[in-house]
Amino acid sequence: MSELKSHIKDLVSALPHTPGVYQFVDKNEKIIYVGKAKDLKRRVSSYFVESKEHSAKVKVLVRQVVDIRHIVVDTEQDALLLENSLIKSLQPRYNILLKDDKTYPWIVIRREPFPRVESTRQLIRDGSQYFGPYSSVSMQRSILEFIRDVIPLRTCKLNLSATSIKAGKHNVCLQYHLGNCKAPCVGHQSEEEYAESVDLVKSILKGDLRPVREWLEREMMCAAAELKFEVAEHYKHRLKALSDYQSRSVIVSSKIVDCDIFSLLRDDDDTVYCNFLSLRHGSIVAVQTMRMKPGVEDSDEELLSRAIEHIVDNLGITLAREVIVPVTPSAALLFDGITFTTPKRGEKADLLEFSLRSARIYRAEVLKNMEIKNPERHTERLMEAMRKELHLAKQPRHIECFDNSNLQGTNPVASCVVFRNGKPSKSEYRHFNIKSVEGPDDFASMREIIHRRYSRLLSEGAELPDLIIVDGGKGQLSSAYAILKELGIENRVPIVGLAKRLEEVFYPGDPTPYYLSRTGEPLKVICHLRDEAHRFGITFHRHKRTKSFIDSELSHIPGIGDKSLTALLRHFKTVRAVRKASHEQLTEIVGAKRAEAILTYFGDNREK
Numbered sequence: 372m373s374e375l376k377s378h379i380k381d382l383v384s385a386l387p388h389t390p391g392v393y394q395f396v397d398k399n400e401k402i403i404y405v406g407k408a409k410d411l412k413r414r415v416s417s418y419f420v421e422s423k424e425h426s427a428k429v430k431v432l433v434r435q436v437v438d439i440r441h442i443v444v445d446t447e448q449d450a451l452l453l454e455n456s457l458i459k460s461l462q463p464r465y466n467i468l469l470k471d472d473k474t475y476p477w478i479v480i481r482r483e484p485f486p487r488v489e490s491t492r493q494l495i496r497d498g499s500q501y502f503g504p505y506s507s508v509s510m511q512r513s514i515l516e517f518i519r520d521v522i523p524l525r526t527c528k529l530n531l532s533a534t535s536i537k538a539g540k541h542n543v544c545l546q547y548h549l550g551n552c553k554a555p556c557v558g559h560q561s562e563e564e565y566a567e568s569v570d571l572v573k574s575i576l577k578g579d580l581r582p583v584r585e586w587l588e589r590e591m592m593c594a595a596a597e598l599k600f601e602v603a604e605h606y607k608h609r610l611k612a613l614s615d616y617q618s619r620s621v622i623v624s625s626k627i628v629d630c631d632i633f634s635l636l637r638d639d640d641d642t643v644y645c646n647f648l649s650l651r652h653g654s655i656v657a658v659q660t661m662r663m664k665p666g667v668e669d670s671d672e673e674l675l676s677r678a679i680e681h682i683v684d685n686l687g688i689t690l691a692r693e694v695i696v697p698v699t700p701s702a703a704l705l706f707d708g709i710t711f712t713t714p715k716r717g718e719k720a721d722l723l724e725f726s727l728r729s730a731r732i733y734r735a736e737v738l739k740n741m742e743i744k745n746p747e748r749h750t751e752r753l754m755e756a757m758r759k760e761l762h763l764a765k766q767p768r769h770i771e772c773f774d775n776s777n778l779q780g781t782n783p784v785a786s787c788v789v790f791r792n793g794k795p796s797k798s799e800y801r802h803f804n805i806k807s808v809e810g811p812d813d814f815a816s817m818r819e820i821i822h823r824r825y826s827r828l829l830s831e832g833a834e835l836p837d838l839i840i841v842d843g844g845k846g847q848l849s850s851a852y853a854i855l856k857e858l859g860i861e862n863r864v865p866i867v868g869l870a871k872r873l874e875e876v877f878y879p880g881d882p883t884p885y886y887l888s889r890t891g892e893p894l895k896v897i898c899h900l901r902d903e904a905h906r907f908g909i910t911f912h913r914h915k916r917t918k919s920f921i922d923s924e925l926s927h928i929p930g931i932g933d934k935s936l937t938a939l940l941r942h943f944k945t946v947r948a949v950r951k952a953s954h955e956q957l958t959e960i961v962g963a964k965r966a967e968a969i970l971t972y973f974g975d976n977r978e979k
Contacts, residue, residue: 382439383419386412389443390450392457395465396438404432404465404667407454409447415439428667432465448704455680455702466666467677476511478502478576485531485555485565488524488572490515502576502657518575520612521583522568525552550605579652584610627718628652630693633679634726635671636734643669644737645678646730650691650722660733676700695719695726750792753892757793760893761876762885763865767838768792771824773851774842774904775805775816785820786908789836793896800907814850817841821854829858839866842901845877852879869901928972935961 386393391411395404408414418425418433425433444450458466479491482498490511494501518524525531529541541556553560574582591606632648642662649657661681663674679700683690690709699711714720738752754766761767770790775783789799803820821841828835839855841847848868855861861879868877874894875884887894931939942960943949949957950973957966 379419379436379439383412383416386415386439386441387443388412390445390447391441391443392450392453393442394440394457394463395432395436396440397435398437400438402440402461402463403435404463405454405457405461406667407447407450409450411441411443415441426667426669428465428669432667451702451705455705459684463666467663467669467674478511478515480569480572483531484533485525485560485562486569487526487528488515488518488569500573502573514576517612518572519551521587521609522571522575523551523553524565524568524572525555527556529556531556577651627722629691630695630719630722631691632695632722632726633675633697634723634730635675635678635697636727636730638734641665643674644730644734645675646726646733647678647682648722648726648729658729660730662737670701671698672701676702679706695723697723753793753896756891757893757896760887760891761838761865761867763838765837767836769834769836770838770840770900771836772840772842772900772904773817773820773824774901774908775813775820775847776905776908783816784908785816786904787820787824788900788903788907790896790900790903795899795903802907813843814846817843817847817850818854821851822858825855825858825860825864829860835860835864837864839864840869840897840900841866842869842904844868844870845882848877848879869897928968930965930968931961935965 388410390407390409392405392407393411393415394402395406397403406414418429418436442453444453477491477494478501479489480500480502481487481489482500486499491501519526526546527544529535531541535541536556536558539557543554543557543559544552546552547554547559553564555562555565571583571586574580587606587610591603591610594600594603594606627650629652630650632646632650634646636644636646638644641664643665644660644662646660647658648655659682661678663678665674675696675698679690679694680702683706690706692708693710693712694706695712695714698713703709703711712719714723738749754768757763758766768791772788772790773785775785783805785803785805787801787803789796789801791799801824803823805816805819807815807819821839825835827833839851841851845868848866851868852861852866855864855866866879869875870877870884874887874889876887876897877884887897938960939949943952949969952969954963954966954970957969960966961969
């Protein structure tokens with residue numbers, strides 16, 4: 372090991388103070404990282420100096436390096452270009468990795484005589500023109516349907532070469548008779564006229580509907596002037612289709628005409644989502660979101676740079692002159708003539724937020740698909756989110772929530788609901804009759820049930836929860852925490868109190884509430900816990916009040932003891948049924964003497 376360190380030290384000391392690209396090589400002679408530098412020696416040496424600022428990935432990377440290679444270039448821009456090229460060809464493990472989860476739909480104008488306009492998921496560099504990608508098939512399909520409703524183009528797969536048309540190898544089809552195609556296959560439409568129609572399609576796909584509207588209005592007026600009213604009516608219907616399509620399309624900005632927007636969204640599991648929006652003539656014409664796994668260089672500037680390079684190089688998209696971004700990409704020098712704008716407020720900032728919202732939606736879809744395939748992944752993510760949101764030392768896999776319930780101080784009860792992995796464990800729910808408290812004293816009631824619950828768990832050697840939640844705010848929390856201290860487990864089990872406002876959480880000894888994220892999943896779990904504690908407590912309280920009422924009605928009858936009362940309720944179910952029972956029915960259950968006592972007690976009020 373000391374020989375290896377000495378070898379690396381010699382390699383670093385031999386590096387020049389010039390711009391260039393460096394490569395880290397592991398014991399298998401595989402390049403595991405490629406980086407660029409304005410000063411090779413200074414940049415590379417920084418990896419091999421002990422520093423608290425080094426991430427865990429950097430430390431792991433450095434331990435695997437057995438050799439260092441470098442290439443000297445003239446300028447920093449040359450270093451950017453070379454680094455980009457090497458990363459694409461070598462795909463080093465510790466560089467940023469882009470992950471395309473699916474193939475997005477495109478609209479393609481084929482490179483062929485009388486080009487077809489079709490849907491595709493394969494981007495083939497054959498000279499055809501591609502537009503998109505589209506975030507959903509339905510969005511792409513609606514655009515294609517609109518194009519076919521408005522502009523007559525062929526949909527057949529015939530080889531319409533000049534020779535085959537001249538030889539008369541083809542016949543007109545149904546689409547010609549329906550008015551959806553002008554039959555270039557039999558020479559009814561010239562290539563020049565067809566190319567004009569294709570140009571109109573291109574303007575639609577670029578988000579500019581003005582040329583199409585002008586063409587439709589011109590054709591309609593010409594048909595009307597020639598007294599071809601049916602043809603004019605046909606163009607009128609197409610104009611209406613254009614208006615309907617325009618009202619459905621996503622118009623984002625009336626002021627900003629052409630620009631592209633990129634946003635970044637970091638996830639908890641070391642994943643970054645980059646959303647791309649293409650805005651043309653104020654309308655969104657392309658949307659895509661990609662996933663990235665950060666490497667050693669995981670700054671937002673570096674991640675954004677890689678994402679833009681990927682879209683430009685692999686998807687064949689030409690960037691607008693203005694690109695709206697959250698941060699300036701590290702490789703901004705590579706994009707000649709492009710202005711990168713990082714807005715703080717106004718309409719451009721709204722566009723950036725719109726892009727970020729699209730990234731959040733995409734992330735939710737990805738996580739949902741992953742969790743369907745692997746439910747434990749969802750549990751792990753949820754528990755980790757709760758741990759971070761509530762500032763806990765470990766994940767709250769086992770949570771217990773307490774709530775008091777009484778009606779004007781009568782029949783005081785309490786409930787304890789138990790959640791495992793974020794879901795109710797109803798077999799572990801517990802009811803408590805308040806025994807030592809007279810009157811409506813919620814604080815004393817909370818002290819009693821917390822003491823009874825956890826003194827019992829401790830005496831039985833049972834598992835303690837990962838988190839205790841008490842409903843009722845600071846007062847209830849203080850009472851519960853005092854009992855945990857009395858039992859000596861205040862440092863073993865974290866406890867929080869819920870205020871009236873659901874997003875407010877109190878911690879022991881802190882009078883200021885902590886506000887949970889209103890949109891996060893932890894708050895949903897806590898709401899579910901509170902609702903379950905309320906429901907379970909109120910159900911028990913109602914049952915106890917009902918039983919108390921029944922007891923007071925029947926237990927007042929002379930000669931009716933607990934055994935007789937139980938027998939009557941078991942058979943008749945309700946007091947009302949006992950009132951209606953005949954002497955014979957009552958005698959069969961409790962005997963003639965007690966039956967007579969019941970009939971005498973209810974007297975004339977007994978229901979017939």
